[in-house]
Amino acid sequence: MTSILGIETSCDETGVAVFDTRRGLLSEALFSQIALHAEHGGVVPELASRDHVRRLSGLVEQALAEAGVERTDVIAYTAGPGLVGALMVGAAFATGLATAWNVGVIPVHHMEGHLLAPLMSGQAPAFPFVALLVSGGHTLLVQVDGIGRYSLLGQTRDDAVGEAFDKTAKLLGLGYPGGPAVARLAMAGDPARFRLPRPMLDKPGLDFSFSGLKTAVYLLAQDEPDAQADIARAFEEAVVETLATKCARALEAAGCRDLLIAGGVAANTRLREALSALPGIRLHTPPLALCTDNGAMIAYAGALRLGDAIAAPTAMHARARWPLDTLAPPAGLT
Ligand code: KG4
Ligand code: ZN
Numbered sequence: 001m002t003s004i005l006g007i008e009t010s011c012d013e014t015g016v017a018v019f020d021t022r023r024g025l026l027s028e029a030l031f032s033q034i035a036l037h038a039e040h041g042g043v044v045p046e047l048a049s050r051d052h053v054r055r056l057s058g059l060v061e062q063a064l065a066e067a068g069v070e071r072t073d074v075i076a077y078t079a080g081p082g083l084v085g086a087l088m089v090g091a092a093f094a095t096g097l098a099t100a101w102n103v104g105v106i107p108v109h110h111m112e113g114h115l116l117a118p119l120m121s122g123q124a125p126a127f128p129f130v131a132l133l134v135s136g137g138h139t140l141l142v143q144v145d146g147i148g149r150y151s152l153l154g155q156t157r158d159d160a161v162g163e164a165f166d167k168t169a170k171l172l173g174l175g176y177p178g179g180p181a182v183a184r185l186a187m188a189g190d191p192a193r194f195r196l197p198r199p200m201l202d203k204p205g206l207d208f209s210f211s212g213l214k215t216a217v218y219l220l221a222q223d224e225p226d227a228q229a230d231i232a233r234a235f236e237e238a239v240v241e242t243l244a245t246k247c248a249r250a251l252e253a254a255g256c257r258d259l260l261i262a263g264g265v266a267a268n269t270r271l272r273e274a275l276s277a278l279p280g281i282r283l284h285t286p287p288l289a290l291c292t293d294n295g296a297m298i299a300y301a302g303a304l305r306l307g308d309a310i311a312a313p314t315a316m317h318a319r320a321r322w323p324l325d326t327l328a329p330p331a332g333l334t
Pocket of ligand 2: 293
């Protein structure tokens, strides 16, 4: 039995959790910086770093108290990819606390955290499966053959899907974060009124491109300033159809039926509907609270990578860029 403290600070959420390999998730504490960044219309990296500094120790105390423990056997923290200043706050805190407690640390890949989170609630398929990871910073189609055995099938060449939602929200005068706001407005929109391009659907391959779609939204919003809801709907339809079509192709290429979706955009209802309607597919969706950034997914990824723990950490790890397919299986696992 091993207890793990998980620390997530890669972007605009300070997430902390305690996970126990026998008893499961013991506690969770989360502070979202949304209100802090909302007035700037997007995440301001320096403000994010400073707020992680402010919140982290209080959240850790809260999570430990709720779990009924004074310390854990190991500390897992998000080491990347993400905003480097924000990552460094979590890395420094985790490394310092681990030194004080005399325990090891596990630097966790943020996207692996998203990817493995559904396993925690028993909602993931058996390996191999295909995963669609869609967040504010990433759009990845990955073939998952095991923990740390990831092949990249496709990725975005420019904007991430969540970023496209956020930028569209800005163009339509909606608040930050854009995803939920655009999705809400789109519900009232007419899907037949406008048709926006489906980027890269006519090309072979599984890569995505969303920056052209953003320009199309911009031009349409200029021409039709009173059609906000219909534009939001047209945008969502274009994104959802593009993602669904590529997912179908990815499953065919990988020769499997199981698709797992994770990351913030996986909370999108229309996307879930469209994916579950694909013929022959078995769709696996994590609970909404596990889709967006949280500490539990980092603690859990740490639990699956105990073999990678660094016993007496002397260095901290913070990588703004860190390709998912460079990960290896956990030590001791083949
Ligand atoms: O995974 P996440 O919480 O943070 C990152 O690692 O980026 O994802 C946040 C992204 C934001 O771009 C947000 O607008 C988007 O997920 N998002 C949504 C929805 N909820 C969150 N996009 C579309 N529909 C939603 N319901
Ligand atoms: Zn994320």
